[in-house]
Amino acid sequence: MSNEFDNTNVEEVADRIKGEKAKTRKGNLILKKREGEYQERSKNCLFICSNKRTEILKNLMHDVYIIQKPYTCYMPKLHPQLVNITDKIDKLVEICIHNACSFFFSIFSTKKNPSRFILGRLYNNKILDYYTFCLLSFIPMNIFPFSKEILFSTKPIVIIQGSYFNMNENTKYLKNILFDFFKHKNVDSFAKNSLQRLIVITAYEYAGQSLSRKFVKTSDPNQEIEQNKEIEQNKEIEQNKEIEQNKEIEQNKEIKQSKEIKQKRHKSKYVMSFRQYIFKKEIYQNETENDNPKLEEVGPRFEFTLESSQIPNYNLFQEAIKKHDIHPKKKEKKIKTDELGHDIKRVYVQKQDFNKLHTKHSNFFKKSKKIGKKNKETAQ
Structure with a gap:
């Protein structure tokens, strides 16, 4: 006996049933689970490694994993099937769906693209957008003395500042995903005593020195020896010609490399920094409002730049952020x-x-x- 739904997709079968009513109580419960929710739940994040990584990237992923607890799924082992992870986003989506995660945070490092990490999100079990970053500097959480006092299950205050995030559509979507990722859990209201963490992400313009070109210099050996034989002169002339040719080839290579570096710097002109602070206990003890609360840095501290991005479709993004009106229930008498x-x-x-x-x-x-x-x- 061949099953009727062997070659069909489960989502297609669910779409067929949408317009119909369930015949049994169990079928009615299944259809209710597949319906959309008026209030969004807290999103889980998948932390996964590719086939190659560095120790710095591993520590970065572990610190971000601690910040996002308990809404996490941690996979620190190497995954050889995720070679060229930027081309295998579909596999990441499948792993996220299997583990009921809406975010994914992945790290990878190669010779051409060292110290890279990817942050992406899903909507309706499909990829919405993802962004690849280059890690410039990193200080782990263990170095900071106040890191043990913090409770990471609390909801933080997130501040994203800088004119860079309002330059174009890419940076606006980048600001949205950073806030959506670090805001932690969804809460309707909170007490003053529950405020413990502050996360600040700032974007500033890179003010580094211009890259200088290095040229190969050669000396003329005919200056020291004035009188030589004709055979030696011919040899030296041939050698000089070869040196000049090599010189031109090296100059062309350096010019190309400098252009590529300038293009990369032009793309990553702005640098983003991540800082996390803790509020001191004096804020909770004082009944009066304190305009300038005392903060202590907790870590991790890292700086990164945006390398590439895939922004979401406009219609799909509008559907994702749409808030449906909740119809109030009719009051029953008596x-x-x-x-x-x-x-x-x-x-x-x-x-x-x-x-x-x-x-x-x-x-x-x-x-x-x-x-x-x-x-x-x-x-x-």
């Missing part, structure tokens, strides 16, 4: 709620005739009827 939250309903029932109602008959009732008839006959 229902009250206790202090414990139990519903108390008042039901009005008419007088019931038990002779006409169908009740469960048993042998006991049959015997009792026979005994009643015998008693009546004897009495007569």
Whole structure:
């Protein structure tokens, strides 16, 4: 017997059932789970390594993983199937769907692209957007003395500052994903005592020195020896020609390399820095509002630049951020709620005739009827 749904996709089958009503109670529950939610849940993040990495990138991923706890799925081992991870985003999406994650944070390092990490997100089990970054500097969390005092399960305050994030569409979407990633859990309200962390991401213009070109210089050997034979002169002339040719080739290579470096610097002209601070206990002890709270850096501290990006489709992004109106439930009459939250309903029932109602008959009732008839006959 061949199954009807062997060659069909599960999502296609679900789309067919959408317009129809479920025939059983279990089918009704399955359809309710597939429906959209009015309030978005806290998003989980997948932390995964590619086939190659460095120790610095491993420590970076571990520190970011600690910040994002408990909404995480950590896979620190090397994955040889993720070679050229930028070309295998579909595999990352499959792993995210299997582990119920909406974000993925991956690290990789090659000769051409050293110290790289990717941050991306999903919507409706499909890739929405992802961004590749180049890590410039990193200071781990263990070095900072106040890192042990912080509770990472608390919700932080996130500040993203810099004119770079409002330059074009790419940077605006970048600001959105950074805020969406580091905001941690979704909370309707919070108390003052729960505020413990502050995350600041700033973008500033790179003000480094211009790269200088290095040229190869050669000396003329004919200056020291004035009188030589014609054979030696011819040899020296040939050598000079070869040196000049090599010189031109090296100059062309250096010019190309300098142009490539300038192009990279032009792309990564702006540098982004990540800082995390902790509020001191004096804020909670004072009842008056403090305009300038005292902060202590907790770490990690790292700087990075944007290398490449794939921004989301406009229509898909608008669908992802759309907030649907919640229809209020109709109030039911004659229902009250206790202090414990139990519903108390008042039901009005008419007088019931038990002779006409169908009740469960048993042998006991049959015997009792026979005994009643015998008693009546004897009495007569």
